[in-house]
Amino acid sequence: MTRALEVIEAGLVPYGEALNRQRQLAEDRIAGRLDHDVLLLLEHPPVVTLGRNSHAAHLLQPAGIEVFEVERGGDVTFHGPGQLVGYPILDLSAYKRDLHWYLRTLEQALIEALGYLDIPAERNPGYTGVWTRGKKIASIGIHVKQWVTWHGFALNVATDLADFDRIVPCGIPGVVMTSVEKERGAGSREQLWQESVGAVVKGFETAFDVSISHPEGCARQALSLRTVLAEPRL
Numbered sequence: 001m002t003r004a005l006e007v008i009e010a011g012l013v014p015y016g017e018a019l020n021r022q023r024q025l026a027e028d029r030i031a032g033r034l035d036h037d038v039l040l041l042l043e044h045p046p047v048v049t050l051g052r053n054s055h056a057a058h059l060l061q062p063a064g065i066e067v068f069e070v071e072r073g074g075d076v077t078f079h080g081p082g083q084l085v086g087y088p089i090l091d092l093s094a095y096k097r098d099l100h101w102y103l104r105t106l107e108q109a110l111i112e113a114l115g116y117l118d119i120p121a122e123r124n125p126g127y128t129g130v131w132t133r134g135k136k137i138a139s140i141g142i143h144v145k146q147w148v149t150w151h152g153f154a155l156n157v158a159t160d161l162a163d164f165d166r167i168v169p170c171g172i173p174g175v176v177m178t179s180v181e182k183e184r185g186a187g188s189r190e191q192l193w194q195e196s197v198g199a200v201v202k203g204f205e206t207a208f209d210v211s212i213s214h215p216e217g218c219a220r221q222a223l224s225l226r227t228v229l230a231e232p233r234l
Helices: 015-031 099-116 161-166 180-184 189-208 225-229
Strands: 003-012 037-043 047-050 066-069 076-079 083-089 130-132 135-145 148-156 210-213
Touching: 003 189, 015 037, 015 066, 015 083, 015 148, 037 189, 076 161, 083 189, 099 130, 099 135, 099 148, 099 189, 180 189, 189 210
Parallel strands: 003 037, 003 210, 047 066
Antiparallel strands: 037 083, 047 076, 083 148, 130 135, 135 148
């Protein structure tokens, strides 16, 4: 049976606000107050997040940027404008109660998405995330409580890659980061963003076998996350 997934495009949202909102959504999903899964798609102002396995030495330039310690797995990650961040709030009880399966399926959704963008993508054995031509283009870090997920992935679309000099991305020495913009080399940033959002939605539809819906009257628009989450069904 195909499962329903509501996609909310939330625009530019401060990290702390988005963190509180996804935690709220996850708690509502656990408690049964939210009866369907949600995928939040957004971007953040510049911020660094430290996962449960992070090492202080991997944050190279902390000055002048917000830093959050969070409950997701993984090491240190940078988020900033031009990076498509996805927070899937999924009840894995309806899919498969297996964290390894969930991570690999997230990777597959992004591999499918990049394929729609004509960018060859693959896994890097021993690491979580997605690579293209030996460079990392998407990072993944998750948290799961009572089989409900939050946190998620970050796909570099038109990200300023120099910002990754602040950190050792995901704690991988020598890793080279890339983006959809750098790999495609054509098109306006707005066009690349819209194409990337559409590709990620299609990738989720295929990899997770879900039926996609958008809030009524709000499909494919930049939304206020606060406004969307105040709606009765959320």
